[in-house]
Amino acid sequence: xxxxxxTPKFRVLKTGQSMTLLCAQDMNHEYMYWYRQDPxxxxxxxxxxxxxxxxxxxxxxxxxxxxxxxxxxxxxxLESAAPSQTSVYFCASTPGTGGAKxxxxxxxxxVV
Amino acid sequence: xxQGEEDxxxxxxxxxxxxxxxxxxKTSINNLQWYRQNSGRGLVHLILxxxxxxxxxxxxxxxxxxxSKKSSSLLITASRAADTASYFCATDPYNDYKLSFGxxxxxxxxx
Numbered sequence: 001x002x003x004x005x006x007t008p009k010f011r012v013l014k015t016g017q018s019m020t021l022l023c024a025q026d027m028n029h030e031y032m033y034w035y036r037q038d039p040x041x042x043x044x045x046x047x048x049x050x051x052x053x054x055x056x057x058x059x060x061x062x063x064x065x066x067x068x069x070x071x072x073x074x075x076x077x078l079e080s081a082a083p084s085q086t087s088v089y090f091c092a093s094t095p096g097t098g099g100a101k102x103x104x105x106x107x108x109x110x111v112v
Numbered sequence: 113x114x115q116g117e118e119d120x121x122x123x124x125x126x127x128x129x130x131x132x133x134x135x136x137x138k139t140s141i142n143n144l145q146w147y148r149q150n151s152g153r154g155l156v157h158l159i160l161x162x163x164x165x166x167x168x169x170x171x172x173x174x175x176x177x178x179x180s181k182k183s184s185s186l187l188i189t190a191s192r193a194a195d196t197a198s199y200f201c202a203t204d205p206y207n208d209y210k211l212s213f214g215x216x217x218x219x220x221x222x223x
Contacts, residue, residue: 098143
């Protein structure tokens with residue numbers, strides 16, 4: 001049982017480049033989330049999804065887009081990367097509201 | 113904005129000692145959760161305490177919740193080197209899907 005898998009694990013981008021981070025879960029969870037973690041800031045919610053075909057904005061959505069075409073996958077896109085998007089990105093999923101979240105191992109992104 | 117705030121920011125203890133960290137939050141919650149993050153890894157769920165519970169145990173972990181003071185504490189007893197990690201509290205508000213995390217407490221257990 002793989003849980004939540006994030007790809008890639010590391011990436012370096014040049015300012016203005018685009019990329020997509022993939023999150024896949026095999027637990028049939030309804031809800032999926034993208035967070036970013038910066039030093040001293042804890043985790044901040046970027047976007048989330050409460051089911052296949054749905055997405056919603058979190059706390060810091062600017063500069064990111066997401067899609068949930070299949071229940072098991074949640075994609076995070078950066079259309080034009082900026083140095084301020086240098087961070088560690090975590091995906092999480094949960095069966096429903098009010099429950100424990102299962103996290104992926106993270107993607108470390110550096111924008112130069 | 114961060115809902116939960118942990119205190120202290122960092123804690124260094126000797127192996128075998130107990131470690132206590134606190135979390136304060138601002139609004140009403142459905143439940144409060146504690147997570148552990150080892151260096152360079154993702155977060156791992158430790159324990160969930162509901163708003164109508166006051167204390168919960170899981171192995172060497174003890175969590176308390178005081179909704180009147182909007183605070184929670186996590187106690188790790190008989191600490192081990194493997195407990196070295198960052199610990200985060202996260203609050204789950206009513207009628208919302210979003211979990212809000214604090215900045216964490218970094219615990220170092222010295223051998």
